[in-house]
Amino acid sequence: NAGVTQTPKFQVLKTGQSMTLQCAQDMNHEYMSWYRQDPGMGLRLIHYSVGAGITDQGEVPNGYNVSRSTTEDFPLRLLSAAPSQTSVYFCASSYSQSETYRGRKGYTFGSGTRLTVV
């Protein structure tokens, strides 16, 4: 089925370890983004990309890196994990910012990665 695929679904890291959260979509969406969701905080934007080779920071980018070498993939890298990065991470995509503006389908979200840093 077409959609946004995130891996892994669960991960436990030790403080200081690094890892990459994977996100892939097969809908030829130009726009991709990463959010974190914490209890009582709602969804907060980490990084986003409007197309291959183009990325930008969101509201809470510190401690995270991204790259977009293909249209399909948008991995999120944690450089040196900290307990404050314990959260649920969601990847979201849409055709383009303008398509979202015309309200076709809003964002398509993945099922999330639950990360615990101990």
Next chain:
Amino acid sequence: EDQVTQSPEALRLQEGESSSLNCSYTVSGLRGLFWYRQDPGKGPEFLFTLYSAGEEKEKERLKATLTKKESFLHITAPKPEDSATYLCAVRWSGGSYIPTFGRGTSLIVHP
């Protein structure tokens, strides 16, 4: 101060008991207000987009409306399967056209 505020934080209803969820925003230059549904352990699922005051959208038991500074998600005769967290997001001209999400309303419908 939050730019997007949802109320109540949590709502418990009996099956068939209609109610409304609220999403208010302080930003200017609205370029879209979005409603999403999120089930436990899953990502948000898009429901509606509203653009201008007076606009309404409907889907099954859900009806979304928009005024100048707030939106309501009306739930008519809810069923237990409507239990979920409902998220509101606002996109405006001063925010790089990237939606800002509210904290959500957790809805539980008892049979």
